[in-house]
Amino acid sequence: MDESVYDKNRELQRKLDHFIKQARANEKKQELYETFGFEIIGASNPRQLRDLLLSRSVARFQLLDMVLCLVDHQKDADRLFFEHDEEARLDSANKLLILDAIKDIDLIQSLTVIPLLGIEALTRYRWMINDLKCRDQIKSAAYFPLLRSNQVIGAMMLLSQDPHRYQKGIGTLFLQKLSAMTAVAIENCLNQQRIKEISYQDVLTQAYNRRYFDLRFKDEIARCVRWDDDLICMFLDVDHFKKVNDNYGHQTGDSVLRHMVNLIKEQVRSCDIVARYGGEEFVVALPSTTLHAAHEIAERLRKAIYSSAIILHDKQLNVSVSIGMASLRDLSISLQHDADFICTALLDRADKALYEAKEGGRNQVAVYTNPML
Known part of the structure; x- marks a missing residue:
């Protein structure tokens, strides 16, 4: 070739x-x-x-x-x-x-x-x-x-x-x-x-609903326990809300709740959980937050709500809230504790603190203190 x-x-x-x-x-x-x-x-x-x-x-x-x-x-x-x-x-x-x-x-x-x-x-x-x-x-x-x-x-x-x-x-x-x-x-x-x-949203206020809160709350608690972070649970309740509904009507009551949620969202971070827990009661979870920092947030929020009037035609309505708080770290829990137990205990403590705020005259922030100490 x-x-x-x-x-x-x-x-x-x-x-x-x-x-x-x-x-x-x-x-x-x-x-x-x-x-x-x-x-x-x-x-x-x-x-x-x-x-x-x-x-x-x-x-x-x-x-x-x-x-x-x-x-x-x-x-x-x-x-x-x-x-x-x-x-x-x-x-x-x-x-x-x-x-x-x-x-x-x-x-x-x-x-x-x-x-x-x-x-x-x-x-x-x-x-x-x-x-x-x-x-x-x-x-x-x-x-x-x-x-x-x-x-x-x-x-x-x-x-x-x-x-x-x-x-x-x-x-x-x-x-x-x-x-x-x-x-x-x-x-x-x-x-x-x-x-x-x-x-997962409450239709009226656009806050999260209780179902979503319960799911997320467990996840955040587990994460904070794992990383030895604190988490603050905060209950908020509108003072004398029944009187608002009775005197001004349920539409006004709805406006009060929406107004309050907007103010809450302005004061907290996007990673915090704001949910309507029932009626005029709301719960906020603040992961990776110290009790001192959470107390400052709660006070700012309480003052913002009390000083912010809702305009009703030619009148204005001022409302106040009572706030109860509890700290995850104060529970003295460990990784061995059941997540449901921790959630229930923390919510119960925050609810008791809210009751103290109500009993103490309303329009105030109360932090749960262990009666055994």
């Missing part, structure tokens, strides 16, 4: 082997992206979705890091993604950017619907990565918009140390599919959580 023909055949075979290898690599890559896409679509709650997108994706796709930017059209994204998890909020502070639909309008308008790769993505969206610890190691980036119903609901930035990883003009089909599935996953997951929360 002519040597030139042999060389040509060998070169053709080499090219064929290269194409086959590339096709197999693309097939594996497509399978990887599709598998991950189905995982995020199947996320059961915002916390799981957050973990998949911000943590597991980095390892799965061998990235330096990833930034997810969301437009908070309904003003609840931060709460839904981080509720009751302050540690995760701190860990993800620079990776999950939540934009206010009004305050951050300039940044939102900069989110193009066209994917960008390489230097252009880094230059145009430098604000997305400015606060990352690894920002000096970033050599290439891929920007993909998150679109739903022709509306930009956010964007994702994939970051790499490899300057050749993302370059303008390279194929982005797999990543575009992933961004589309991410947008669907975020919308579905947040909507499911919103629907779930409705079942």
Whole structure:
């Protein structure tokens, strides 16, 4: 055989082997992206979705890091993604950017619907990565918009140390599919959580209901016992509420309760649990809070409610509340104690403190003290 023909055949075979290898690599890559896409679509709650997108994706796709930017059209994204998890909020502070639909309008308008790769993505969206610890190691980036119903609901930035990883003009089909599935996953997951929360809310006041409180209370107590943190249970009761209903009507009474819940939420953190326990009685759980700090919160709340009038046509109505508090740490419990026992004991102590506040003249804060001491 002519040597030139042999060389040509060998070169053709080499090219064929290269194409086959590339096709197999693309097939594996497509399978990887599709598998991950189905995982995020199947996320059961915002916390799981957050973990998949911000943590597991980095390892799965061998990235330096990833930034997810969301437009908070309904003003609840931060709460839904981080509720009751302050540690995760701190860990993800620079990776999950939540934009206010009004305050951050300039940044939102900069989110193009066209994917960008390489230097252009880094230059145009430098604000997305400015606060990352690894920002000096970033050599290439891929920007993909998150679109739903022709509306930009956010964007994702994939970051790499490899300057050749993302370059303008390279194929982005797999990543575009992933961004589309991410947008669907975020919308579905947040909507499911919103629907779930409705079942946990008191219809009148929009505080949590007792069913939700009982579930969360056990979880928070278990966590605080495990980490040797204190937790304060606080009962609040509107003073002379029956007179309000009798003298002004039940609609006014409803307004008083809604007004009080709004004031409570202003004084506590997003990780605290505010629930309607029954009638005009409310309960607040303050995890990882000292008794001293909780007492200051209770006093501020008591003063805010007493000094804040409810306007009724041409008149104004002032109400007061009595508050009873009890500390988890004062129970002298351990990990061996049954969760139901701890919950019951703490609620009972807070209720007894509330009774003391009522008996002491109302419009005051009382802290449970052990009569055996």
